[in-house]
Amino acid sequence: MILEKITSVEDLRKLPPEELPPLAEELRQHILNVVSRQGGHLASSLGAADLILALHYVFDTPQDKLIFDVGHQAYVHKLLTGRKERFEKLREMDGCAGFPTPAEDPQFDPAVCGHAGTAISTALGLAQTDRNCKVIAVTGDGSLNCGISLEGLNNAKSCGKNLIVILNDNKMSISRNVGSIPRYLNAVISGGFYNRLKVTAKRAIRILPKHELIHRLIRRWEDLLKGLLLPGSFFEQLGLRYIGPLDGNDLPGLIKSFSKIKHLEGPLFIHVITQKGHGCDFAVKDPVKFHGVSGFDPLTGETPSSAKDSFSAAFGRAAVALAEQHKEVCAITAAMTSGTGLTAFARSFPDRFYDVGIAEEHAVAFAAGLAAGGRRPVCAVYATFMQRALDCIYHDVVLAKRPVIFALDRAGAVEDGPTHHGIYDLSFLRAMPGLTVMEPRNECELEMMLAEAYGLNAPVVIRYPRGGTSCGRCAIAPLEHGKAEIFKSGTGPVLWAAGAEVETALKVEKLLGMNCTIINTRYLAPFDRQTALRFAREGRLIVTIEDHVCTGGLASAVDETLCGVVSARVLHFGWNSAEILPHGKIGQLREHNGMTAEQIARKIQDAEEKR
Numbered sequence: 001m002i003l004e005k006i007t008s009v010e011d012l013r014k015l016p017p018e019e020l021p022p023l024a025e026e027l028r029q030h031i032l033n034v035v036s037r038q039g040g041h042l043a044s045s046l047g048a049a050d051l052i053l054a055l056h057y058v059f060d061t062p063q064d065k066l067i068f069d070v071g072h073q074a075y076v077h078k079l080l081t082g083r084k085e086r087f088e089k090l091r092e093m094d095g096c097a098g099f100p101t102p103a104e105d106p107q108f109d110p111a112v113c114g115h116a117g118t119a120i121s122t123a124l125g126l127a128q129t130d131r132n133c134k135v136i137a138v139t140g141d142g143s144l145n146c147g148i149s150l151e152g153l154n155n156a157k158s159c160g161k162n163l164i165v166i167l168n169d170n171k172m173s174i175s176r177n178v179g180s181i182p183r184y185l186n187a188v189i190s191g192g193f194y195n196r197l198k199v200t201a202k203r204a205i206r207i208l209p210k211h212e213l214i215h216r217l218i219r220r221w222e223d224l225l226k227g228l229l230l231p232g233s234f235f236e237q238l239g240l241r242y243i244g245p246l247d248g249n250d251l252p253g254l255i256k257s258f259s260k261i262k263h264l265e266g267p268l269f270i271h272v273i274t275q276k277g278h279g280c281d282f283a284v285k286d287p288v289k290f291h292g293v294s295g296f297d298p299l300t301g302e303t304p305s306s307a308k309d310s311f312s313a314a315f316g317r318a319a320v321a322l323a324e325q326h327k328e329v330c331a332i333t334a335a336m337t338s339g340t341g342l343t344a345f346a347r348s349f350p351d352r353f354y355d356v357g358i359a360e361e362h363a364v365a366f367a368a369g370l371a372a373g374g375r376r377p378v379c380a381v382y383a384t385f386m387q388r389a390l391d392c393i394y395h396d397v398v399l400a401k402r403p404v405i406f407a408l409d410r411a412g413a414v415e416d417g418p419t420h421h422g423i424y425d426l427s428f429l430r431a432m433p434g435l436t437v438m439e440p441r442n443e444c445e446l447e448m449m450l451a452e453a454y455g456l457n458a459p460v461v462i463r464y465p466r467g468g469t470s471c472g473r474c475a476i477a478p479l480e481h482g483k484a485e486i487f488k489s490g491t492g493p494v495l496w497a498a499g500a501e502v503e504t505a506l507k508v509e510k511l512l513g514m515n516c517t518i519i520n521t522r523y524l525a526p527f528d529r530q531t532a533l534r535f536a537r538e539g540r541l542i543v544t545i546e547d548h549v550c551t552g553g554l555a556s557a558v559d560e561t562l563c564g565v566v567s568a569r570v571l572h573f574g575w576n577s578a579e580i581l582p583h584g585k586i587g588q589l590r591e592h593n594g595m596t597a598e599q600i601a602r603k604i605q606d607a608e609e610k611r
Helices: 009-011 017-038 044-045 049-059 076-081 120-128 147-159 180-189 192-207 212-229 233-237 251-261 279-285 311-325 342-350 361-373 383-400 425-429 443-458 499-510 528-538 552-562 586-592 597-609
Strands: 065-069 135-139 161-169 241-247 268-273 330-331 354-356 376-382 405-409 436-440 461-464 485-488 494-497 517-520 521-523 541-549 569-575
Touching: 009 049, 009 279, 017 044, 017 049, 017 076, 044 212, 044 279, 044 354, 044 528, 049 135, 049 161, 120 135, 120 147, 120 161, 135 192, 147 161, 147 528, 161 361, 212 361, 233 241, 241 251, 241 342, 241 517, 251 268, 251 517, 311 330, 311 376, 311 405, 311 443, 330 361, 342 354, 361 376, 361 383, 376 383, 383 405, 405 443, 425 461, 425 521, 425 541, 436 443, 443 461, 485 499, 494 499, 499 517, 521 552, 528 541, 528 552, 541 552, 552 569
Parallel strands: 065 135, 135 161, 161 268, 241 268, 330 354, 330 376, 376 405, 405 461, 436 461, 494 517, 494 541, 541 569
Antiparallel strands: 436 521, 485 517
């Protein structure tokens, strides 16, 4: 096993070139085995294995800086930089994070790489601090849709002499790429005439007399020809020298090309074509499914079946049902079609479905425009990514009172860690006037809330976690705008639970052996102040449980309401806003933060005994 000999990039660079292709296969197999057990991002890392191996072999990392955009393609990077043992516990609290982060390795990971679009700008900044090294931004074709990437490219010419932008072009982000930029890149890939002509010209130069005027004329002819025949001239016009396209899964070819490129002055734009899932048949056949997975059979790719419904699936069904009833309903997502459950909607209503690519700000402003024209847009994005469009929510939707429905999937803590936790959104959403924010306790309630949101004819947010509950198809009490549901009445502590945490509250009551009142919050904005005040004035212990930081969410709503109630007794259970919540299995994170039902019950018991 060649991989066993690699404990650092120095070990890698001692290998003869002929040992690198088998090493790449070992790396892919190792990633396959670990991800099948731990979950993670498979197809992207398999496709980028040769590319990352070649970069570390040729360039002088960590003196030369490597920035990923985004970091789900960086598993080989972790394995080559001394993290093999920690990689065995990928996405566990004491194992490797799912994305590069300086908290894990400040030498090799100079930047956090979890959200798309940031690599080029970050690399430009690093390039200014040390002109003696190369700074390499490895970005994906989906990331070029992102406005931040274009802003970075716009400044590359003025301050990027030691900058190299490598485009890992696999025609995918999470779902298939959309828009004009991917079509443009496809034209680059298929445009072989220029490259063949260039080879012919180089052969002719070798036999021509070495006359400066002749060679200068040929160079000018080449520049003109580039503009006419090569789609890569777009990047040339931005001031980046375009090189490519290169075969990103031809390891010897990459090493040969990078060995020449490393001596060139930038800024450079290197176009590399990779195959997502390369080396794994089932990942190649279904790169969307194997973009991010929870676990699977490493031999067949079969994933465990679940009898549970999920919030994403329930939202997808409800969105289709709403569109069937109302022809003005349309759906928007930002490169998350399958992840948000909108695949069936896209198939059923192709003329009413919009995937705008990795462009959350555009998705929100676009939705505002659709609403201004009489459409009823449902904008589905992961909660962590909607943070990027904060200003657009306020400026384009809330101020104009446009009836846009935002469906925020993956709200709450997730295994991928700090870049993907959806635990901060309420902190800004609750502060926006006129914005209704709802949180369903199960899939049935989500379907009801989507219908309710349509009827409000105003800006609405519905947030819900990844996965599902064990409720099955159940009866749901009717919704009343701004009112919480008293899910269960009792004489003991009053447990306010947000969304799926109602299940946690039920477990807590059982452990306590007390007859608790359990409240399904339903509305975070407007919050049911009347119900909160009534129970607090009875002198009962008020407990809040939420999958959000304790700042800005349910805990804050209760504190704001009860600030004038002298006798109020309150306990809050949520994520600690004073610390960054790390990556890890959800059970680990809950236990570490005192969020399990057992821990909550013990603290409530202590509080009642001290009374």
